[in-house]
Amino acid sequence: xxxxxxxEEKADSTMGFFDKLKGxxxxxxxxxxxxxxxxxxxxxxxxxxxxxxxxxxxxxxDMGFEATSAIVEELRVKHVGRTVIIDDIWTTVKxxxxxxxxxxxxxxxxxxxxxxxxxxxxxxxTVILVAGVNGVGKTTxxxxxxxxxxxxxxxxxxxxxxxxxxxxxxxxxxxxxxLGCDIVTKPSGTDPASVAFxxxxxxADKGKDIVIVDTAGRLQTHTNLMVELEKIHRxxxxxxxxxxxxxxxxxxxxxxxxxxxxxxxxxxIVDCTGLVLAKLDGSAKGGVVVSIRQKMGIPxxxxxLGEQIDDLAVFDPDSFVDALxxxxx
Amino acid sequence: MFEGITDNLKNALSFLNRGRLTEASIRxxxxxxxxxxxxxxxxxxxxxxxxxxxxxxxxxxxxLKSLSPTQQIIGIVHNELEELMGPVDHxxxxxxxxxxxxxxxxxxxxxxxxTCGKLARMLKADNKKPFLVAADLQRPAAIEQLxxxxxxxxVPVHTEDPAETTPLKxxxxxxxxxxxxxADVVILDTAGRLHVDDELMAELEQIDKRVGPHQIxxxxxxxxxxxxxxxxxxxxxxxxxxxxxxxxxDGDTRGGAxxxxxxxxxxxxxxxxxxxxxDRLEAFHPDRMAGRILGMGDVVTLFEKAQQEMDEDExxxxxxxMREGKFTLxxxxxxxxxxxxxxxxxxxxxxxxxxxGMADAMSQMGDPEKDLKRIDGIIDSxxxxxxxxxxxxxxxxxNRIASGAGVDPSEVNALLKQFGEMATMMKRMSGMGTMERxxxxxxxxxxxxxxxxxHIRMQKQRSRRGPVDVRKAKDDKKKKRKDAxxxxxxxx
Numbered sequence: 121x122x123x124x125x126x127x128e129e130k131a132d133s134t135m136g137f138f139d140k141l142k143g144x145x146x147x148x149x150x151x152x153x154x155x156x157x158x159x160x161x162x163x164x165x166x167x168x169x170x171x172x173x174x175x176x177x178x179x180x181x182d183m184g185f186e187a188t189s190a191i192v193e194e195l196r197v198k199h200v201g202r203t204v205i206i207d208d209i210w211t212t213v214k215x216x217x218x219x220x221x222x223x224x225x226x227x228x229x230x231x232x233x234x235x236x237x238x239x240x241x242x243x244x245x246t247v248i249l250v251a252g253v254n255g256v257g258k259t260t261x262x263x264x265x266x267x268x269x270x271x272x273x274x275x276x277x278x279x280x281x282x283x284x285x286x287x288x289x290x291x292x293x294x295x296x297x298x299l300g301c302d303i304v305t306k307p308s309g310t311d312p313a314s315v316a317f318x319x320x321x322x323x324a325d326k327g328k329d330i331v332i333v334d335t336a337g338r339l340q341t342h343t344n345l346m347v348e349l350e351k352i353h354r355x356x357x358x359x360x361x362x363x364x365x366x367x368x369x370x371x372x373x374x375x376x377x378x379x380x381x382x383x384x385x386x387x388x389i390v391d392c393t394g395l396v397l398a399k400l401d402g403s404a405k406g407g408v409v410v411s412i413r414q415k416m417g418i419p420x421x422x423x424x425l426g427e428q429i430d431d432l433a434v435f436d437p438d439s440f441v442d443a444l445x446x447x448x449x
Numbered sequence: 450m451f452e453g454i455t456d457n458l459k460n461a462l463s464f465l466n467r468g469r470l471t472e473a474s475i476r477x478x479x480x481x482x483x484x485x486x487x488x489x490x491x492x493x494x495x496x497x498x499x500x501x502x503x504x505x506x507x508x509x510x511x512x513l514k515s516l517s518p519t520q521q522i523i524g525i526v527h528n529e530l531e532e533l534m535g536p537v538d539h540x541x542x543x544x545x546x547x548x549x550x551x552x553x554x555x556x557x558x559x560x561x562x563x564t565c566g567k568l569a570r571m572l573k574a575d576n577k578k579p580f581l582v583a584a585d586l587q588r589p590a591a592i593e594q595l596x597x598x599x600x601x602x603x604v605p606v607h608t609e610d611p612a613e614t615t616p617l618k619x620x621x622x623x624x625x626x627x628x629x630x631x632a633d634v635v636i637l638d639t640a641g642r643l644h645v646d647d648e649l650m651a652e653l654e655q656i657d658k659r660v661g662p663h664q665i666x667x668x669x670x671x672x673x674x675x676x677x678x679x680x681x682x683x684x685x686x687x688x689x690x691x692x693x694x695x696x697x698x699d700g701d702t703r704g705g706a707x708x709x710x711x712x713x714x715x716x717x718x719x720x721x722x723x724x725x726x727x728d729r730l731e732a733f734h735p736d737r738m739a740g741r742i743l744g745m746g747d748v749v750t751l752f753e754k755a756q757q758e759m760d761e762d763e764x765x766x767x768x769x770x771m772r773e774g775k776f777t778l779x780x781x782x783x784x785x786x787x788x789x790x791x792x793x794x795x796x797x798x799x800x801x802x803x804x805x806g807m808a809d810a811m812s813q814m815g816d817p818e819k820d821l822k823r824i825d826g827i828i829d830s831x832x833x834x835x836x837x838x839x840x841x842x843x844x845x846x847x848n849r850i851a852s853g854a855g856v857d858p859s860e861v862n863a864l865l866k867q868f869g870e871m872a873t874m875m876k877r878m879s880g881m882g883t884m885e886r887x888x889x890x891x892x893x894x895x896x897x898x899x900x901x902x903x904h905i906r907m908q909k910q911r912s913r914r915g916p917v918d919v920r921k922a923k924d925d926k927k928k929k930r931k932d933a934x935x936x937x938x939x940x941x
Contacts, residue, residue: 176493179487179493179675180493180675181675182490182674182675182676184488185484185487185488253672253697253700254558254560254697254725255557255558255559255560255670255697256558257557257558284725285594286593286594286595286597286598286601287590287591287592287593287594287596287597288590288594290589290590290593291588291589291590291591291593291594293590294589294590295589339697339699339700339701340700340701341699341700341701342699372558372670372672372673374556374670374673374674374676374677374680375670375672375673375674376490376672376673376674376675376676376677376705376706377488377489377490377674377705378490378672378674378700378701379672379674381700381701399556399557399558399643401643401645402556402643402644402645402676402680403643403644403645403676403679403680404673404674404675404676404679405676407674408674427587
């Protein structure tokens with residue numbers, strides 16, 4: 121493959137992410153036959169029928185009609201009617217995808233430094249607010265993130281702000297016991313903003329580095345719940361000025377185009393600074409982040425690749441793109 | 450729900466109203482429909498098939514030559530949508546005099562545990578004795594969650610310590626206990642799992658084999674994208690799923706998954722979850738859903754809902770009062786409260802043909818629920834006498850009511866004024882036939898969308914002399930002035 125040498129250059133830096141992503145997406149192989157080489161064969165003429173097939177492959181990744189059309193259009197302009205040179209086509213597709221995914225600013229995080237995507241404060245605690253719709257894996261992602269930060273030598277406080285769903289507080293408490301980090305809880309039904317406030321309070325008093333605030337899952341269309349989220353956001357800022365420093369939106373990789381609506385609604389309320397793409401270990405490819413990046417410019421910061429506590433990795437757009445369009449990762 | 454796909458489909462179908470329909474224009478329009486479906490996460494192949502079928506039927510000779518090809522084409526789309534999602538069978542095949550075992554399965558976070566609670570509540574309301582089994586040993590505190598849910602719907606839950614048992618054992622023991630306690634239906638809540646995780650899928654298959662559930666229900670998140678079909682297929686291959694329950698349809702999802710799952714796997718959608726509260730589970734009706742997707746409303750469901758929530762005798766009494774013009778604030782409050790039980794105003798509006806589009810416009814105008822609450826508070830602050838005779842409310846009474854409800858006196862005034870307008874209208878409407886009434890409601894909606902204050906407009910009181918022609922009146926005046934001038938000149 122053409123990009124092989126590029127991989128080797130940065131092989132040691134991306135290996136961790138890469139291996140995991142590869143492992144996670146390997147299962148996909150049998151379900152989705154994504155090997156695009158079936159479509160494009162060297163020496164044949166690239167025609168509309170083949171483009172149509174390719175369009176289907178792209179659409180199946182959930183990246184959305186617009187992004188797909190952009191890529192297909194690019195291919196149409198550059199390659200239709202000519203003999204297929206697989207390497208060239210590949211380069212075109214990947215470059216286009218990468219440029220869509222990177223947006224204006226070329227964001228690149230260091231996979232070896234798990235805290236690099238976060239806007240950490242040198243003085244006082246950093247507050248990370250985590251939000252998302254129901255059942256995307258917020259609580260699990262928080263546990264994974266806390267684990268990552270603790271390994272990096274940071275002290276973490278969790279604020280169990282999901283006071284709505286039955287046993288959500290217990291779920292996070294169990295995680296905090298496993299991780300051995302502090303947790304602030306209040307009885308079910310308490311105003312979540314007060315839990316967030318107490319969490320910030322504890323961290324500021326005890327001099328902890330990071331507060332991660334969990335919130336109840338909410339659908340972006342429920343105005344009242346979104347107002348509640350706004351209150352949490354506001355109250356955090358009252359206790360620690362400038363906070364929350366990070367608002368992460370957790371997104372289920374199986375989510376389709378509704379992800380765009382989620383990102384835009386949540387961003388309106390809490391000004392999302394990044395996405396966590398959870399459950400990427402299924403057969404879904406999470407292509408919707410391309411749409412989100414294209415339409416709103418919110419970058420993906422972490423990806424969840426499994427159920428274990430270590431299965432959270434810093435997002436690397438290059439390997440993500442490779443995994444998205446080809447099996448040959 | 451489905452607003453997105455509804456809007457997009459409407460846009461795509463707008464070609465129908467532009468000029469003459471030809472084969473070419475239909476084909477072009479259908480490409481847009483295809484895009485709308487894809488944007489709504491309908492599976493690629495399903496969308497393609499759908500378009501092919503609709504196009505083929507639409508360009509048939511008899512459609513284009515018919516009197517109203519537009520209506521015909523919309524009819525075809527409706528028909529095909531219905532076909533795509535149906536037919537459906539809502540029964541859970543509960544066996545009489547025997548224990549029925551239902552097994553829930555699905556991906557993580559699709560809403561299995563909550564749906565278990567909803568099903569249990571529904572069965573209980575149906576005079577069955579449900580029994581829950583917490584077989585999700587994977588997720589921390591999942592057992593606790595089901596226990597709390599069971600408690601709140603009043604259904605026993607079988608739990609075991611996750612450290613010392615296996616899902617299979619929990620299920621077997623749970624079924625045993627349910628039988629011993631004389632339950633009718635056992636619902637097994639299994640752990641969420643990825644369909645590509647062979648080990649966990651094998652575990653499910655084993656439970657299926659050893660426990661032998663009568664129905665296996667797949668819980669599926671309506672927001673899922675193209676992958677929905679893959680997971681549904683995988684679960685169906687492993688377990689022979691009997692039905693699908695779609696969850697989280699209360700969001701703004703376009704629900705393409707709903708359109709695809711049935712088409713690809715042949716497994717019917719039985720129920721849909723439309724809210725977090727445990728009573729938000731509805732039976733799935735493809736025909737009504739097709740209507741809603743095309744923005745045609747769904748009066749049948751609304752009617753059923755109303756029947757469930759409202760007391761028929763009370764309704765009749767209220768109607769009688771309205772006709773006689775004796776409708777008081779007490780009745781008004783009662784009606785308002787039972788309306789609110791049916792769901793939010795926005796929800797209700799979506800069911801009414803022609804009003805669906807207004808729901809969005811309303812959300813920009815603020816929260817109607819809040820206003821309703823305030824109105825409720827204001828009425829609560831009145832004495833019974835005042836509620837029956839709102840005319841008696843003078844300034845001093847008004848101020849007392851306002852301070853009692855914690856609102857501005859002007860709000861009390863506004864309520865009284867609106868109530869007066871409404872009572873008049875009700876009286877007028879009670880004299881109309883059904884069709885006229887429908888038209889009146891739609892007119893009202895239309896005028897309300899043009900009027901930011903949202904009042905019901907009263908017909909202006911005209912003088913008895915009949916309508917005045919402004920121009921003619923002006924001319925008359927002019928002429929009179931001229932005549933007067935002339936006569937003044939003559940007299941000089």
